[in-house]
Amino acid sequence: MATLKINQLTKRFGNHVILDNLTFQIEPNKIYGLLGRNGAGKSTLLNIINNRNFPTDGEILLDNSLVNNNHDALQKLFLMSETSMYPKRTRVSDMFQLANDGYGQFNFAMAHRLTHSFGVDEKAYLSNLSTGLTTIAKLITALCVNADFIFLDEPTLGLDAGHRELFYRELMKTYEERPRTFVLSTHLISEIQNLVEHVWILDHHQFIRNEDVNDLLANAYAISGPAKLVDEYTSDLTILDQQTLSNIKTVYVVQPLSENKVIPDQIKIEHIDLQRAFTALTIGKEN
Numbered sequence: 001m002a003t004l005k006i007n008q009l010t011k012r013f014g015n016h017v018i019l020d021n022l023t024f025q026i027e028p029n030k031i032y033g034l035l036g037r038n039g040a041g042k043s044t045l046l047n048i049i050n051n052r053n054f055p056t057d058g059e060i061l062l063d064n065s066l067v068n069n070n071h072d073a074l075q076k077l078f079l080m081s082e083t084s085m086y087p088k089r090t091r092v093s094d095m096f097q098l099a100n101d102g103y104g105q106f107n108f109a110m111a112h113r114l115t116h117s118f119g120v121d122e123k124a125y126l127s128n129l130s131t132g133l134t135t136i137a138k139l140i141t142a143l144c145v146n147a148d149f150i151f152l153d154e155p156t157l158g159l160d161a162g163h164r165e166l167f168y169r170e171l172m173k174t175y176e177e178r179p180r181t182f183v184l185s186t187h188l189i190s191e192i193q194n195l196v197e198h199v200w201i202l203d204h205h206q207f208i209r210n211e212d213v214n215d216l217l218a219n220a221y222a223i224s225g226p227a228k229l230v231d232e233y234t235s236d237l238t239i240l241d242q243q244t245l246s247n248i249k250t251v252y253v254v255q256p257l258s259e260n261k262v263i264p265d266q267i268k269i270e271h272i273d274l275q276r277a278f279t280a281l282t283i284g285k286e287n
Helices: 042-049 090-101 109-120 131-144 161-177 214-219 228-233 274-287
Strands: 004-013 017-024 031-036 059-063 078-080 149-153 181-185 200-205 206-212 220-226 241-245 246-253 266-269
Touching: 004 042, 017 042, 017 059, 017 206, 031 042, 031 274, 042 078, 042 149, 042 181, 042 266, 078 131, 090 131, 109 131, 109 161, 109 206, 131 161, 181 246, 200 214, 200 274, 206 214, 206 274, 214 274, 220 228, 220 274, 228 246, 241 274, 246 274
Parallel strands: 031 181, 031 200, 078 149, 149 181
Antiparallel strands: 004 017, 004 059, 200 206, 220 246, 220 266, 241 246
């Protein structure tokens, strides 16, 4: 399977910069997380990669061929998003047939099993479904479509906790049975931490992090204790966020800690999860 390459991609609307000179690769058979606050440009980026929007500058290549208006390349990419791309009177079964017509070899057997598991009527019109059931119908299409790169933009919109858990299990099951690349863009970061292998964090038009999740979290810490001792211990570190309650202070850092530095008995150092690291790297640093 080929690698998807994004080179020096920039998107502007008038004088407003949305994405600024992004260069990165999407490798085959990997699960990625695309994270960012509202308005960071995540949906714009996914739409550009999938030829639904166009960059101001830069290019997207698959197997060293431009993706833009390239039918063969676009048949390997599938984007599931909040935006409805279907006519109003489209049934759930019609979605499956359209995916089969466009990409070929749609996994109807799996789709039928999933509609039963999720409780979706294949004869129902999308316009008559709730937000959650519409999302489920789109997710089933994305999991069963014959594409090598599956992009999921807010894939759990409107889903309750039980349906979200079922989706995550089915995602991992189909990934194991037929490895391919998934890119998940979501605000429910804590729920996908154990799914994604690599993460991009988009902030202020650029990636502030582009690394494997394990590497990121290995250097993500909460350091707490008496305020004076915490200040002394962290004096040479970049503090991304901090909280103080009475005389107890907690600071958050995402960087390696010196192995030679003596840790005072009253100082506590703990690893933080992906959600807290994301908050520290984006919102925290502004505070």
